[in-house]
Amino acid sequence: MTETAATPSAPQPGGPLRGLRVLDLTRVLAGPTCTQMLGDLGAEVIKIERPEAGDDTRNFAPPFIPNTKESAYFVGVNRNKKSVTVDISKPEGQAIVLALLEGCDLLVENFKVGALAKYGLGWEQLRVKFPGLIYCSITGFGQTGPYAPRPGYDSLIQGMGGVMSLTGEPDGQPQKVGIPVADVFAGLYGTIGILAALRHKALTGEGQQVDIGMLDTHVAWLANQGMNYLATGENPPRLGNQHPNIVPYQVFPTADGYMVLSVGNDPTFRRFCEAFGQEHLLADERFATNAARVGNRQLVTDTLTPLMRSRTTADWVERLEALKIGCGPINTLKEVFADPHVQARNMVVEMPHASGETVKVMANPVKLSATPPTYRSAPPLLGEHTDEVLGGLLGMDAAGIAALRGKGIV
8 A cells, every 4th residue: 555645735824833822931041042942933922021120131232233222132032922021029920920821831931949939930839720731940950959959050051061171272271162052952952841741731631840951951962072971981182173083074274264174984085085185195004094093183183284274265165065075164153144055044034123123133943844933023122012911811901000010010
């Protein structure tokens, strides 16, 4: 019996998570990364912010988005969200959150362990009232373990999680990665956990807590270097821009700058040597196999460096690509956003903002043929949707909202 392939459906408006409502009690980066991903995939995200102050990152500036008072940092991870100001430290604010949860499928928070329980909004308290609620907690060290009460910060986690010990020149200081990868990975792992919990809820009707610790996620993505340690019991050394298991797979100087050369296997190394007058290296046992080249890393680097300096980066890239040998320039961000491939993949989106300006944001990289990410609303002004949400979802009248605002509750 022959199965007939399904006909691909036309892209659906709204995204695969349309109809999902998320109460977002996160701020800064890890949590907002998670909730922006959910929003891009179609969820309605209601972001709860402190009256007057808002998310801390509203003040992480300069730079600001041109002609606005909005920080670039905040705008980067808060699109497709509605901003509602609520003081959750006051009973009336807590009552608003509980009322909103009546219509929500998911709560995402990144408060310190136990902080929300003081306001009656902890997982153990809410699971009784809302048994179908998915409750995602993103913290520095997770909900259990000796470090659970500690606050978590990206550079701290990069240090404790081992990546700083692997990053930097061999004779230099340990280095953090140039972007807050510990925060970003925690947010993305949070999204993965939420999607799994949604599937479980669809099958059983049961909610659950998703417990994401930044240190846990950091250990999980140590990848080959973590496995190298587990296999040998030896701490991998810092190698600068070189690969621990493949040589040559590193940065080389060229006639006009630097580039990355990625020779992934022995047949590729053979093509490289034969194309650029290095056939004699193939007869040298120190170069003949990748294992040998790893063992003679410095010799390989010293041998190839004069050759790599003999041509410009552009010349190398053109020649190596023709031979299907991995390579590439080391782009500045200006060059990244001007790259024709990045542009062809539509990795920058322009959105109309409530300030009256148009803001540029980095696009969601997930490409879905039937339910692609959507860009429905720009990152909000502080409290931009308070009246809309409290009036539309909770049925409050204008006078009631004004009274709450007068008391500093919203």
